[in-house]
Amino acid sequence: AQSVTQLDSQVPVFEEAPVELRCNYSSSVSVYLFWYVQYPNQGLQLLLKYLSGSTLVKGINGFEAEFNKSQTSFHLRKPSVHLSDTAEYFCAVSEPGTASKLTFGTGTRLQVTL
């Protein structure tokens, strides 16, 4: 069975600083990987996804993530954060042929301050 680990429950960062949110997964087969963002009192919005091909994936709002198969990681990065990036970020994994079901990590709360 697949699983996702987000070790950091909270990440405080100053505005305009870089940030990395960590995600590790486990699966016995090839997987698809996703990062979703949840702003307060809202649903989830897709930031980016990795299906195949280039291991560096660019998403919306200046975020990017790198797939590392040997380390089973899919860390999310942004070179310079804004106050508006304050939100909950979820890493998720899906295995091909499983009706696209998602298994989510427990989430990382990104808090951007001045």
Added chain:
Amino acid sequence: NAGVTQTPKFRVLKTGQSMTLLCAQDMNHEYMYWYRQDPGMGLRLIHYSVGEGTTAKGEVPDGYNVSRLKKQNFLLGLESAAPSQTSVYFCASLSPGQGSYNEQFFGPGTRLTVL
């Protein structure tokens, strides 16, 4: 397009009461999902459907039932609510193989409190 909508947005129930949460999507998506979100636990899949008239259990199906009588609607029922079902419920839909492959689109959520 409204996308994925959920009704109601908020609800308070007493233990033992029943209710139905409605999810509707206007994107002609084949697959639909119900998740629950609890603090520190992320989102967990309750039930899902890969087409009209079909449903299947997810990770945490106990205490819930679902129906998919129409392609655009996916109903989640609680027959006898328990305080452990206090949560935020999210519905999602997906159309496999149409451009945004494997992207689930989420509704705004329903906040349910069971007293």
